[in-house]
Amino acid sequence: MKEFEKEWSNVIDFFKKEFTQGETPEMDTILFLIGIQELGQIKPEFSKDEKVNLMHIATCKLLEPYGYYQFEKSDKEGWPFYKKLKPLNISVKEQENIMKQAIINYFKINNIIK
Numbered sequence: 099m100k101e102f103e104k105e106w107s108n109v110i111d112f113f114k115k116e117f118t119q120g121e122t123p124e125m126d127t128i129l130f131l132i133g134i135q136e137l138g139q140i141k142p143e144f145s146k147d148e149k150v151n152l153m154h155i156a157t158c159k160l161l162e163p164y165g166y167y168q169f170e171k172s173d174k175e176g177w178p179f180y181k182k183l184k185p186l187n188i189s190v191k192e193q194e195n196i197m198k199q200a201i202i203n204y205f206k207i208n209n210i211i212k
Contacts, residue, residue: 105202108211125194128201132156135208139176151177160200161186 113123117131133152134140136159144152158167158180167180186193205211 102199102202105206105211106198109198109201109205112205112211125197126153129153129156129160132159132201132204136178137176155180157197160197160204163203164196164200 109128110122113128113131114120117123118127130149130152133154133156136155137152155178158169158178161167162169162180166182166184166186168183170179170181172178186196188196202211
């Protein structure tokens, strides 16, 4: 098994164990939970718009090291804002792969997986 596939499997296994009761999580679920982590606030329930914003926060955070986004500021409620630096002009498959790699890197940096 290639290293990338092994690391992605470790990420999926973490989510299955911690959040999805054994089910394989979808990318939106992973992004939502990373967004909550980055926001640093837990609420009993988020609105639909807040959920979309949380996934956007996660996407920005994950793609920041690749030069696609740059953190600008947090608002008075603590929600981070990012500036888009360049478009993501790659195929859907390439987008999926870069997001998976970015998630793996995020998990490594935050010592969630090795």
